[in-house]
Amino acid sequence: MRCTHCQKCCRDTMMELSETDMVRLERRGYKRQDFSYIGVDNIPRLRNEGTWCFFYDPERKRCREYASRPLGCALYPVNVDQDGDVFVDGLCPQAGSVTDQEMRLKGKRLVMLLATIDAEAERRKR
Numbered sequence: 152m153r154c155t156h157c158q159k160c161c162r163d164t165m166m167e168l169s170e171t172d173m174v175r176l177e178r179r180g181y182k183r184q185d186f187s188y189i190g191v192d193n194i195p196r197l198r199n200e201g202t203w204c205f206f207y208d209p210e211r212k213r214c215r216e217y218a219s220r221p222l223g224c225a226l227y228p229v230n231v232d233q234d235g236d237v238f239v240d241g242l243c244p245q246a247g248s249v250t251d252q253e254m255r256l257k258g259k260r261l262v263m264l265l266a267t268i269d270a271e272a273e274r275r276k277r
């Protein structure tokens with residue numbers, strides 16, 4: 152797909168984060184308590200500042216950490232529903248440009264990512 156940087160997915164984000172995502176962003180000089188929060192489900196998610204994701208620069212209209220962005224952001228608009236079925240989120244204006252092969256490959260990576268995030272959430276409970 153060709154992301155047009157339309158900004159939609161950087162607004163009111165609830166993107167889940169893995170430990171790997173958070174460590175990568177910490178290495179870029181950010182503190183995890185600034186860019187994320189842990190919900191009642193023990194899953195870390197990107198924090199918003201106002202309506203925008205912490206990492207979004209409204210003036211330049213782009214992600215400040217695009218190269219280091221969370222894996223979930225890189226895989227979007229491919230998503231997984233509650234039954235574990237992979238789908239393309241129609242909220243993305245470029246959803247129609249996602250090829251079947253891209254959906255399969257990104258879907259596999261996303262299923263693995265969500266399993267990792269869930270396992271990390273379980274460990275946080277202990």
Ligand code: SF4
Nearest residue numbers: 154155157158160243
């Ligand atoms: S909604 Fe789609 S086109 Fe817009 S920034 Fe996100 S991935 Fe790119």
Ligand code: SF4
Nearest residue numbers: 161204206207214224
């Ligand atoms: S990390 Fe970057 S790509 Fe992901 S939601 Fe935030 S601003 Fe958008």
